[in-house]
Amino acid sequence: MADFLSGYSIQYWLESCPQGYLEDTEYGHAAGVGEPELVLADGLLREQAIKVTTQLVVGERCALAASSGLINAAPDEAAKRFLATQTLDEARHVEIFTQRLYDLGVGKGDLESTLREHANPNLVKFAETMLEKVDAKDFIPGVVGQNIILEGMAFSVFEMMHAANQKLNPKFGQTLSGTIADERRHVGFGENYIGALIKQHPEKKAEIEKMQKEMSYYMLATFADQFSGDENRAELDEMRKKAREAAGDGAPEGQWQGRNLADLDPEQMEGLLSNTVIGEFKTRLGRIGIDYQTPVRP
Numbered sequence: 473m474a475d476f477l478s479g480y481s482i483q484y485w486l487e488s489c490p491q492g493y494l495e496d497t498e499y500g501h502a503a504g505v506g507e508p509e510l511v512l513a514d515g516l517l518r519e520q521a522i523k524v525t526t527q528l529v530v531g532e533r534c535a536l537a538a539s540s541g542l543i544n545a546a547p548d549e550a551a552k553r554f555l556a557t558q559t560l561d562e563a564r565h566v567e568i569f570t571q572r573l574y575d576l577g578v579g580k581g582d583l584e585s586t587l588r589e590h591a592n593p594n595l596v597k598f599a600e601t602m603l604e605k606v607d608a609k610d611f612i613p614g615v616v617g618q619n620i621i622l623e624g625m626a627f628s629v630f631e632m633m634h635a636a637n638q639k640l641n642p643k644f645g646q647t648l649s650g651t652i653a654d655e656r657r658h659v660g661f662g663e664n665y666i667g668a669l670i671k672q673h674p675e676k677k678a679e680i681e682k683m684q685k686e687m688s689y690y691m692l693a694t695f696a697d698q699f700s701g702d703e704n705r706a707e708l709d710e711m712r713k714k715a716r717e718a719a720g721d722g723a724p725e726g727q728w729q730g731r732n733l734a735d736l737d738p739e740q741m742e743g744l745l746s747n748t749v750i751g752e753f754k755t756r757l758g759r760i761g762i763d764y765q766t767p768v769r770p
């Protein structure tokens with residue numbers, strides 16, 4: 473196990489992350505790049521950006537609680553050190569997305585109330601299901617919940633958001649690409665490290681599968697809340713129309729998973745995202761010897 477873990481050392485982290493792709497960034501983006509005028513000036517676009525960023529802060533706070541909480545439950549020193557680097561990554565993610573809320577005009581004194589107002593209750597349940605394992609110092613399910621389920625979801629969501637925002641909002645696009653690079657490392661650790669532990673503890677499988685099924689349910693319910701419902705659809709359509717007008721020439725949204733996002737309606741976007749994340753879950757869980765459990769459809 474020592475070999476592959478050298479790719480998860482603090483030395484590796486320093487060289488690739490703070491001294492690598494994050495060098496010269498400020499809150500995750502190039503210095504001096506701000507939110508686009510259009511987003512700041514338009515009430516609906518600004519409100520939408522605040523709502524979406526709230527979910528990112530909620531998810532990243534949960535990841536911070538999980539990665540720090542798992543350090544003392546980890547069975548060996550190399551895993552503890554990796555989780556220490558991950559703890560700093562997650563704290564950074566909380567900070568950069570919180571900073572985005574401030575950049576969007578949320579007052580510092582209004583941060584917690586803004587988060588409470590907009591946090592998706594299904595996303596909160598998703599997080600709580602995993603944090604129960606962390607709080608119980610139940611290491612194997614905790615790592616699967618955090619580094620495979622939560623981060624597998626985050627990875628795909630960030631990638632899709634990156635494709636949708638890259639042209640319209642370079643600042644947010646840059647913030648996301650550094651985060652995606654971090655998440656790739658975190659997901660890799662989950663897959664590479666935990667498979668061997670599950671082999672040693674096959675009695676943990678049933679508990680992990682139960683947690684995965686529950687988390688998947690709340691995840692799909694979160695996606696449904698974000699994309700469907702008449703009000704959401706109308707809002708999303710209106711928002712994208714404005715973005716398209718502002719972009720002038722060409723579609724403002726990019727390619728993701730072989731589709732042009734600008735061609736998809738909200739329901740199709742939800743379907744593409746859900747199918748992508750579930751496909752990734754199946755692959756990653758398969759690699760660690762866990763069978764994906766299909767939840768009831770929310």
Ligand SMILES: [Fe+2]
Pocket residue numbers: 532535561562565655
């Ligand atoms: Fe994160």
Ligand SMILES: [Fe+2]
Pocket residue numbers: 535561562623654655658
């Ligand atoms: Fe992460």
